[in-house]
Amino acid sequence: MQNKNTYKNISIDGPAASGKTTLGEELALRINYKFLDTGLMYRFVAFRSLLDGIDVNNEKAIVDISNNIDISSFDLQKGEVYFQGKKVTASLKERNIDSTVSLIAKYSLVRKILVNHQRQIALNNNLVMVGRDIGTVVLPEADHKFFITATPEIRAKRRFKDLLFLNNLSYEEILYDIKKRDSIDISRKNSPLIPAKDAIVIDTSEMSFDISVIEIMKFLEVL
Numbered sequence: 554m555q556n557k558n559t560y561k562n563i564s565i566d567g568p569a570a571s572g573k574t575t576l577g578e579e580l581a582l583r584i585n586y587k588f589l590d591t592g593l594m595y596r597f598v599a600f601r602s603l604l605d606g607i608d609v610n611n612e613k614a615i616v617d618i619s620n621n622i623d624i625s626s627f628d629l630q631k632g633e634v635y636f637q638g639k640k641v642t643a644s645l646k647e648r649n650i651d652s653t654v655s656l657i658a659k660y661s662l663v664r665k666i667l668v669n670h671q672r673q674i675a676l677n678n679n680l681v682m683v684g685r686d687i688g689t690v691v692l693p694e695a696d697h698k699f700f701i702t703a704t705p706e707i708r709a710k711r712r713f714k715d716l717l718f719l720n721n722l723s724y725e726e727i728l729y730d731i732k733k734r735d736s737i738d739i740s741r742k743n744s745p746l747i748p749a750k751d752a753i754v755i756d757t758s759e760m761s762f763d764i765s766v767i768e769i770m771k772f773l774e775v776l
């Protein structure tokens with residue numbers, strides 16, 4: 554269980570491509586908090602596993618990789634991830650990672666290791682932390698909790714627009730990937746994707762980015 558600390562923590566959870574990361578980054582910037590996208594941690598484990606040619610079913614080897622993660626690889630200001638001195642953030646968002654990350658994120662030991670790191674960071678920073686299980690499992694005592702969602706079709710449309718110049722995935726392929734990842738994340742035994750009971754749920758299907766930011770800021774007046 555998280556020790557109550559002197560720093561303030563805000564959790565933002567939600568399904569794939571719900572906009573939670575962009576919203577979290579903007580929020581952190583506005584209120585001068587640090588920012589941690591925990592999805593990048595799971596993606597980093599998937600990236601290192603693929604790099605070492607490790608099969609996704611080889612739980613032990615994937616746990617070993619998780620154990621060797623250096624937390625300073627994750628920059629809490631700009632949201633970049635470094636490996637061997639190089640920025641690898643863009644590589645973590647490629648389709649081969651998309652299709653393995655949710656399988657890796659099912660392993661309870663992998664989650665335990667990464668959650669320990671995440672709690673440590675939260676204990677030492679005013680922090681906006683983004684993920685799937687932050688309000689429910691990682692920081693159940695967070696000062697503010699949000700759950701950002703939107704329909705799968707809207708999320709796929711947004712991601713399609715973001716990726717337009719980066720790869721040639723079709724809208725249909727992106728929608729398929731998103732639905733598949735949602736289904737693994739929602740149905741897994743360990744820390745499934747669900748809103749915390751005390752989270753404020755914001756459906757951004759019909760909202761512009763700016764309006765979503767205003768919506769969140771409304772709840773933070775007391776900070």
Ligand code: CDP
Pocket residue numbers: 568569570571574591592593595596654655656658683684685686687734738
């Ligand atoms: O950016 P996007 O919403 O597409 O995904 P992400 O936040 O980068 O997360 C990638 C994957 O990591 C998710 O589909 C989950 O399987 C896993 N994840 C998780 O299990 N727990 C978290 N706190 C964050 C991510």
